[in-house]
Amino acid sequence: MIHKLVHIKGLGKFSNYHSGNGVWNGIFAKVTSVYAENGSGKTTFTQIFKSLKDDNEQLLLKRRSFGTETPISIQFTDSKNKQIKYSRNKWNQTIQDIEVFDSFFIESNVYLISLGNYDNPGTFFEIVVGDKAITLFNEILNQVQERKRLSQRRRNLRYKSKTASEQDKIKIGKLIEKALERSTELTKSISTLEKELESIAEEFGKDYLEKINEYLRYLSPNLQLTKLNKKGSRFVYYIKILDFDVRSDSESISLKHTLSEGEKNSLAFAFFLARLSLKTNIGNQLIVFDDPISSLDYNRRNVTINLLTSFARKSAQFILLSHDLNFVKDFSSKFSDILSLKIINDGKTSLFIEYDIKRDTLTGIFKDLSVLKNYIEDGEASKYGKRDIVRCIRPIIEGFFRIKYFNYIAEDCWLGDIIEAIKKSSEGEVFYYQRNNLDELIDINDYSKTYHHSNPNYLEIPINAEELKNYCRRTFNLLLKL
Numbered sequence: 001m002i003h004k005l006v007h008i009k010g011l012g013k014f015s016n017y018h019s020g021n022g023v024w025n026g027i028f029a030k031v032t033s034v035y036a037e038n039g040s041g042k043t044t045f046t047q048i049f050k051s052l053k054d055d056n057e058q059l060l061l062k063r064r065s066f067g068t069e070t071p072i073s074i075q076f077t078d079s080k081n082k083q084i085k086y087s088r089n090k091w092n093q094t095i096q097d098i099e100v101f102d103s104f105f106i107e108s109n110v111y112l113i114s115l116g117n118y119d120n121p122g123t124f125f126e127i128v129v130g131d132k133a134i135t136l137f138n139e140i141l142n143q144v145q146e147r148k149r150l151s152q153r154r155r156n157l158r159y160k161s162k163t164a165s166e167q168d169k170i171k172i173g174k175l176i177e178k179a180l181e182r183s184t185e186l187t188k189s190i191s192t193l194e195k196e197l198e199s200i201a202e203e204f205g206k207d208y209l210e211k212i213n214e215y216l217r218y219l220s221p222n223l224q225l226t227k228l229n230k231k232g233s234r235f236v237y238y239i240k241i242l243d244f245d246v247r248s249d250s251e252s253i254s255l256k257h258t259l260s261e262g263e264k265n266s267l268a269f270a271f272f273l274a275r276l277s278l279k280t281n282i283g284n285q286l287i288v289f290d291d292p293i294s295s296l297d298y299n300r301r302n303v304t305i306n307l308l309t310s311f312a313r314k315s316a317q318f319i320l321l322s323h324d325l326n327f328v329k330d331f332s333s334k335f336s337d338i339l340s341l342k343i344i345n346d347g348k349t350s351l352f353i354e355y356d357i358k359r360d361t362l363t364g365i366f367k368d369l370s371v372l373k374n375y376i377e378d379g380e381a382s383k384y385g386k387r388d389i390v391r392c393i394r395p396i397i398e399g400f401f402r403i404k405y406f407n408y409i410a411e412d413c414w415l416g417d418i419i420e421a422i423k424k425s426s427e428g429e430v431f432y433y434q435r436n437n438l439d440e441l442i443d444i445n446d447y448s449k450t451y452h453h454s455n456p457n458y459l460e461i462p463i464n465a466e467e468l469k470n471y472c473r474r475t476f477n478l479l480l481k482l
């Protein structure tokens with residue numbers, strides 16, 4: 001699989017990205033999550049993997065970076081440190097074991113399940129698994145190609161016969177007859193093999209239908225496929241809508257316009273998962289999901305996370321991309337060894353940075369606690385400014401009091417008010433037991449007030465780093481006593 005991303009140049013927002021110009025070394029984990037706001041390059045990054053599978057340069061050429069003459073260049077390395085490169089509009093190799101779910105999947109795979117032809121097998125043959133089916137298809141393909149060559153040979157021989165001697169015409173005639181006999185044999189053989197393959201495809205179609213419905217029961221119970229019929233080079237399916245069976249290719253009732261965005265997304269997702277689950281080589285697959293939760297409600301969101309988690313653990317490599325920060329956080333929380341990344345733009349190019357998503361999704365008192373903890377551990381290297389850190393101290397202590405004494409502290413009661421209540425409390429009253437902490441509370445409160453906006457000169461007062469770190473530690477120690 002893919003070990004490291006080395007660079008992306010000249011492609012969309014990634015005008016000049018090198019692993020190292022962010023704070024990520026470019027090395028993927030087995031499971032990687034990527035948070036990216038819309039417009040940052042998430043879809044472009046997904047298209048790279050689709051192109052890598054099929055060597056489809058058009059997916060990339062239409063995404064050239066604006067305002068630069070830099071040609072598109074992409075480089076990965078695999079686990080053996082061999083280069084996987086895109087340059088001069090071509091990959092030096094392809095990776096077939098890649099499956100990508102994105103916004104384009106629904107259009108190309110849901111409304112039409114194509115068997116394709118022998119020049120372009122279509123999407124269905126990508127999911128027909130089993131050595132027998134693959135062997136049959138390859139044999140048919142070889143025989144079809146041989147028949148084409150024989151047809152061309154007969155044409156060449158007939159042309160040659162026009163200027164040949166009578167004796168040579170006899171020889172050429174025998175060669176044409178022999179080629180025709182072989183073509184006839186091939187036609188019969190192809191017909192037999194096609195029937196056998198169609199039988200396998202139809203049987204597989206039943207399994208496919210069952211799997212799709214299995215996932216739909218989780219994702220959208222109101223949707224169910226009732227049957228799957230082969231029609232020439234494609235399959236059409238019937239989906240139950242309001243007790244009516246609607247054909248996927250119906251012209252009178254269009255699924256594209258009848259289904260809600262959530263239903264279409266669920267249907268596409270079920271199709272994709274069914275594809276994955278029927279693969280015999282899922283353990284060799286690189287699976288990429290780009291925003292799988294578009295238009296999903298809260299319940300389907302949780303189901304989606306659980307399904308993705310299951311496939312992430314089964315696959316060789318798994319990459320999730322989403323613009324939904326909380327979705328990425330909830331997915332990432334399922335793994336102890338996940339790599340979490342964020343796509344940002346530094347004004348020149350989009351780039352990847354390692355991302356502490358758990359910390360950045362904290363809210364309220366928990367976020368403030370993380371800020372203090374970060375400063376105690378990192379000191380001046382902390383990503384938070386000293387004034388931001390000071391401002392967290394009082395809300396943390398107030399928050400702890402509000403939790404512990406939620407029946408006794410009003411919404412507009414602040415730390416100074418709490419201190420006064422402790423001072424005035426008598427033995428047996430609820431705040432009396434905090435009198436042992438009174439001196440420490442007063443000192444910490446006085447320190448924090450110095451840098452509070454209520455002090456007109458607070459921005460002009462310098463903050464000593466060691467003193468601040470000491471008060472952060474004292475705040476944590478105080479919390480243990482409250």
